[in-house]
Amino acid sequence: MNFSASIEKLIEEFEKLPSIGHKTAVRLAFHILNSSTEECEKFAETIVNAKKNLRYCSVCNNISDTDPCEICSNAKRDKEMICVVEDVRDIAQIEKTHEYNGVYHVLNGVISPMNGIGPNDIKLKELITRVGSNDVKELILATNPNVEGEATAMYISKLVKPFNLKVTRIAHGIPIGGDLEYVDEVTLAKALENRTEL
Secondary structure, eight states: OOOHHHHHHHHHHHTSSTTOOOHHHHHHHHHHHSSOOHHHHHHHHHHHHHHHEEEEEEETTEEEESSSSSTOOOOEEEEEEEEEEEEEHHHHHHHHHHHHOEEEESSSSBBBGGBBBBBGGGTTHOOOOOOOOSOEEEEEOOOOHHHHHHHHHHHHHTTGGGGOOOOOOOOOOOTOOOOOOGHHHHHHHHHTTTTTOO
């Protein structure tokens, strides 16, 4: 079905968003068209304001309204412990646990030669600068448990060896409530490798 040029353009813009296919883009476009002018203006204004007001923290690369971000500027956070993550969204997941009170470092990616991403393309220099200029005692590597995440974690652990600090890796294995029958071999192998004494 052919829509008017304005509708087609709106659909095209929604299709540029990640994980949005044509059918979902059509639904979103018509949702906008069926919304009031005030709702559409508020939505557009919210997007523009977020783009204008949000910035990367100069310390950890988190996205925030302030620089440094709320975590880095919080005096109650343990600055001797840095959790290294791939993406800003990983911080939100870790914060939900209420188990971590250190600070973060966002790499904004991982080393992936297949995709042309090398060590200079992610925020490694900034991490080394932080480790070298602060009293950091532990670096927690919380990259994803895939080939790129593992390679990045190994690269970082070798890179920070001269700083004589504790380097740990988040454990990987069977999720709580998981059933061994449905766990893949790689996950099961990691669970065995990361077993703990009771």
